[in-house]
Amino acid sequence: xxxxxxxxxSRASQWAALPLALLLTACATTVTPPTTAPSxxxxxxxxxxxxxxxxxxxxxxxxxEPNDVRTIATLQDRLYRVSAPLLVNNTDLCRxxxxxxxxxxxxxxxxxxxxxxxxxxxxxxxxxRLQVTGVLAGSGAARAGVRQGDVLVAIEDKPIPQGENAERxxxxxxxxxxxxxxxxxxxxxxxxxxxAMTVPLTYACAFGxxxxxxxxxxAYSDGRRILVTRxxxxxxxxxxxxxxxxxxxxxxxxxxxxSRLRMNTTVGGIINNLLRVHPDMSSMSGLAGVKPMPQELDxxxxxxxxxxxxxxxxxxxxxxxxxEKMASQYPAAMQTTYTAxxxxxxxxxxxxxxxxxxxxxxxxxxxxxxx
Numbered sequence: 523x524x525x526x527x528x529x530x531x532s533r534a535s536q537w538a539a540l541p542l543a544l545l546l547t548a549c550a551t552t553v554t555p556p557t558t559a560p561s562x563x564x565x566x567x568x569x570x571x572x573x574x575x576x577x578x579x580x581x582x583x584x585x586x587e588p589n590d591v592r593t594i595a596t597l598q599d600r601l602y603r604v605s606a607p608l609l610v611n612n613t614d615l616c617r618x619x620x621x622x623x624x625x626x627x628x629x630x631x632x633x634x635x636x637x638x639x640x641x642x643x644x645x646x647x648x649x650x651r652l653q654v655t656g657v658l659a660g661s662g663a664a665r666a667g668v669r670q671g672d673v674l675v676a677i678e679d680k681p682i683p684q685g686e687n688a689e690r691x692x693x694x695x696x697x698x699x700x701x702x703x704x705x706x707x708x709x710x711x712x713x714x715x716x717x718a719m720t721v722p723l724t725y726a727c728a729f730g731x732x733x734x735x736x737x738x739x740x741a742y743s744d745g746r747r748i749l750v751t752r753x754x755x756x757x758x759x760x761x762x763x764x765x766x767x768x769x770x771x772x773x774x775x776x777x778x779x780x781s782r783l784r785m786n787t788t789v790g791g792i793i794n795n796l797l798r799v800h801p802d803m804s805s806m807s808g809l810a811g812v813k814p815m816p817q818e819l820d821x822x823x824x825x826x827x828x829x830x831x832x833x834x835x836x837x838x839x840x841x842x843x844x845x846e847k848m849a850s851q852y853p854a855a856m857q858t859t860y861t862a863x864x865x866x867x868x869x870x871x872x873x874x875x876x877x878x879x880x881x882x883x884x885x886x887x888x889x890x891x892x893x
Contacts, residue, residue, distance in 0.1 A: 590799060591634060591641040594733065597755055599656060601731050602627060604764045606659040607834035608772060609726040614892065615830060616776045619746070622700055622723035625661025626668050628652040632686045635799045647671075650684040652692060654710070662705065662722030672710035672717075679707070729775055731768070734796035736806070738858040739848070742796075743771035744789040745780045749796055754860065757852070763844045765836045766827070767860075773826035779819055788812055808857045817866030821873035826893055828877045833891050838878050842871055 613620040631639045631648040642648045646655075654672040657664050674682040674692075678699045683691035700706055705722045734742070734751035741750045748771040750764070758764040780786045788811045795801045815823075828838050849867040852859035861867065877893075884891055 591638045591645055593752075594634070594638075594735070594799070595646055595655075597752060598627075598733050600755065600761075600764070601733060601750060601768075602656045603659065604761045605731045605768050606661075607836070608765060608768055608830055609729065609731075610658065610660045610724065611834045612727055612772070612830050613725055615826065615833070616727040616729070616772065619728055619776060620725060621728045622704075623658070623661070623726050623728060624696070624700065624706070624721065625658040625663035625724040625726075626654050627656040628674055628692075629655050630684070630688055633689065638799060650688070651711075652682055652684070652688050658724060658726070661724040661726070663724065666708075666719050666721040668708075668710070668719070668721060669712065672712050675709040675711050675716060677706055677708045727772065727776075729772055732793060732797055734793070735799055735801055736796055736803070738806070739852050740858065740860045740863065741767050741771050742789050742793055742812075743774045743780060744793055745775055745778065745786050747790075747793055748772060748775065749793045751796065757848070758844070760840075762837055762840045765831060765834070766841045766844050769827035769830040769834075769836075770823060772830055773823040774815075776826060777819070777823055779815070779823065782819070783813055783815075785812060806858070809862060812863060814862065815864050815866075817869045820864055820866055821870050824870050824874050825877045828874060828881060829891055829893050832881050832885070838881055842874050842878075845871065845874075 629642075629648060630650055630652050631642040631646075632650075633648070634642045647653070652674045654668060654670055654674070656670060657668050676682060677696060680695055680699065682688070683695065700723055703723070705720050707718065708721050709716050709718050711717075728746075729743075730747040732747055732749040734740075734749045734754075736751050737753035737756075738751055739753040739757045741748065741754050743749070748768060750767055750771070754767060755764060758767055774780065780789055792806070792810055792812070795805060824841075828841060831841065832838050845867060848859075849861050852861050854861045854865040856862060864870070881891060883889075
């Protein structure tokens with residue numbers, strides 16, 4: 523769950539700023555290409571290939587598009603699963619960005635771009651109705667028994683919208699319904715039968731967790747959203763490593779670093795672009811207008827990220843080896859990679875060592891894990 527208004531002409535742009543989202547991720551994957559879409563790519567830029575070169579690649583064929591929708595769904599599931607404990611267990615450290623959430627994601631076939639709508643229906647079983655595609659571990663929805671595959675019928679006796687604009691309309695409907703209460707009544711369709719349940723709302727860090735559809739090994743945060751690219755997810759081989767990336771970007775958001783660097787709009791535009799199934803790679807050359815993070819701010823974010831990891835039950839010992847691996851395999855000279863935006867690796871690592879020692883002392887003394 524993280525930020526700025528979409529520069530794309532998309533359905534999501536009409537409601538992304540609502541204070542309460544229908545879903546865990548605010549339906550961040552809903553993207554509609556603009557009327558004059560730039561040339562998409564079959565294989566977006568890899569870390570060793572300048573993004574500007576990739577824009578000449580051919581659009582995926584109809585036969586390839588089913589693989590696109592399966593890959594997107596699989597990567598999104600992993601993002602939601604790994605981010606869940608970070609979001610639920612760290613409200614004390616993201617107080618300005620914490621709020622009540624329903625605790626699940628839901629999509630319909632229109633949650634994918636128009637060229638993947640048919641594949642989403644055939645392969646993922648989605649239609650015009652909003653269907654639960656993921657349940658936040660540890661959430662009230664999980665405790666209430668909300669399941670993947672449940673079709674949303676009604677919340678507080680209000681019918682859930684269907685069709686192309688279902689996500690936007692549902693968000694507008696639900697925002698007032700979940701304000702000032704601890705639970706909601708919900709009806710879902712499961713195995714042909716309506717099932718009524720009371721779902722406790724989940725107080726969590728409300729950062730949008732987004733998937734970026736390029737192979738560059740990089741991640742972005744714009745104050746409200748976090749985007750992790752397909753390339754970064756492949757580089758973060760274990761869930762512990764992916765959690766380190768998510769925690770670092772959560773920390774940047776919690777510390778308002780995009781605002782301090784006056785980068786909200788620039789990074790927000792990049793996130794909007796990379797949410798597309800086929801991003802415009804012509805705008806992604808070099809650092810794409812983003813300033814490298816000053817080492818002092820970066821180290822502060824690393825400190826907070828380690829606390830976020832520890833409180834979520836992830837190992838803090840694996841963070842330093844992961845960032846060292848990133849700096850070695852994807853050095854700052856490769857401008858399309860994470861290290862180029864976070865170049866002070868050694869400075870960061872020295873700060874992380876001190877923080878890890880502090881965390882372990884607090885854990886041993888059973889003291890609160892607060893920076």
